[in-house]
Amino acid sequence: MEMDATVLRDALTRLKRAHGQLGGVIAMIENAEDCEKVLTQLAAVSKALDRAGFKIISTGLQQCQVAQERGEEPPISVERLEKLFLALS
Template sequence: MLDTEVENVRMDATVLAEALTRLKRAHGQLGGVIAMIENAEDCERVLTQLAAVSKALDRAGFKIISTGLQQCQLARETGEEPPITPERLEKLFLALS
C-alpha cells in the first residue's frame, strides 16, 4: 500500500481524457462481469471479461503515470519545481505493476 504523502499532480480531465475513457469502459465491463456472475454464466467468458477489465485499469493507471512524467518534464523545462519527485513516480509506477 502507498503512503499518504500528498503530491501536487493535477488530475485534469482534459489532459487525462484517454485514461478517463479507459476507466469508463472498465466500469461498464465490470458491471457486465458482475451480471455474468449473478446469472451463473460460463466461467471462461467471465474470466475473459475480467481480464479485459484488469487490462483497461492497468492502461489507465499507466496513462496517469505518463501524464505525471510529462508534467515533471515540463516543469523542469520551464525552471519550475516538478510537482512530484522521480522517486515518488517510480513508487507509484511499481504499485501498478
Template sequence: MQIDQDALGDVVKRLRRAEGQIRGVIAMLEDGRDCADVVTQLAAVSRALDRAGFKIIASGLRQCLTAEENGEEPTLDVARLEKLFLSLA
C-alpha cells in the same frame, strides 16, 4: 499532481468503459456463465484499469519533464512516480 485535460478525458473514458465491463462481469456471474468467459472479461477490466493508471502516471512524468525544461522545480518527485508505476506493474 494535476492531470492535464487531454489525459483526464482519456482516463475518465477508460474508467467508464471498465465500469461497464464490471457490470457485465456481474451479470455474467449472476447468469451462471462459463468460468473461462468470466475470467476473460475480468482480465479485460484489469487491463483497462491498468491503462488508466499508466495514463495518469505518464501525465505526471510529462509535468515533471516540462517543469525541469522550464527551470522550475517539479511538483511531484520522480521517485514517487516510479513507486506509483511499480504499484501497477
C-alpha cells in the same frame, strides 16, 4: 499532482469502459454464466485499469519534465512516480 480531465481524457475513457465491463462481469456471475467467459471479461477489465493507470503515470512524467525544463518545481517527484508505477506493475 493535479489531474486535468482534458489531459487525462484517454485514461478517463478507459476507466469508464472498465466500469461498464465490470458491471457486465458482475451480471455474468449473478447469472451463473460460463467461467471462461467471466474470466475473459475480468481480464479485459484488469487490462483497462492497468492502461488507465499507466496513462496517468505517463502524464505525470510529462508534467515533471515540462516543469524541470521551465526551471520549476515538478508537481510530484520522479521517485514518487516511480513508486506509483511499480505499484501498478
